[in-house]
Amino acid sequence: MTQYTTVFGSLDDYAKGGVEVIDDDPKYYAFSNMFEVAGRAAPYEKVAVAKNLEYVLEVIRAEGTDEWRAAPHDEFALVMDGTLQVELIDPDDGLVDSEAQGSVALASEPAGSRMGRVTAGPGHMALLPAGKAYRLHSDGVAVVLLQTIEGPDTVHRWAEICQTV
Template identity: 50%
Template structure:
């Protein structure tokens, strides 16, 4: 048998699916494919592909520099395709009134440069609470954010899920 590990990408993915037995409904399983979602998304739309009450996993087509984001809680980013850098700034002024999830900042935040990380497919990075971040992809990338439901989160279950 072959033991080649099969990963996928926007240009090379194959979806599985839900086969129901009896009167169950496929929509209960919220089945989607993150590369399919990325293929049909605008750059930096944060499409919710998994939701557990207020917690989310959001899929983004990472193409071109992202806006600067800030969150009051930790987030993570998992690179599923491509190569990118994440740059961090400790903002001099933290906007008030922010709820859960990522907040999109207007422009580049002023403050201390914290550093950056360079990531490839399979790499998982911490987006620390209170650190503004911008993602700079080298070409088309697909990323997953582990976050909370917020103003940037987009729910379009009927469009992305088998039903």
């Protein structure tokens, strides 16, 4: 039987495709590569690589320890490279407005009960539960694709990350 090799990308080893224009504007496809974006990002910048009205997919270069954050809705962190740790706290008091969108940084570790920790590698997807506080950490460098809603810390740099010609 044929042996197939599945090709995944990483920060150190990825190939990028592109838009071959026939009669169109390549900007309409907002084409980028998450590893290229992460390679040029500062730790824990939340760089939007996809946007559909209020919803976004953010690429995060996880390196060292992030600040505590919370969102009023579920978020999902898909690890695409490296190893990521997620700490979770069930806060004693509400941290974010229930009508708000996206995650917000917390001034400090919130008071509450420790929920536990997830250690996730490539391909692993972790729930960041609505209303809970979370903190991301990587001993090395990890690349995370975050399913969330555009928030105050979402970074838009489309002209820098997308194919334009």
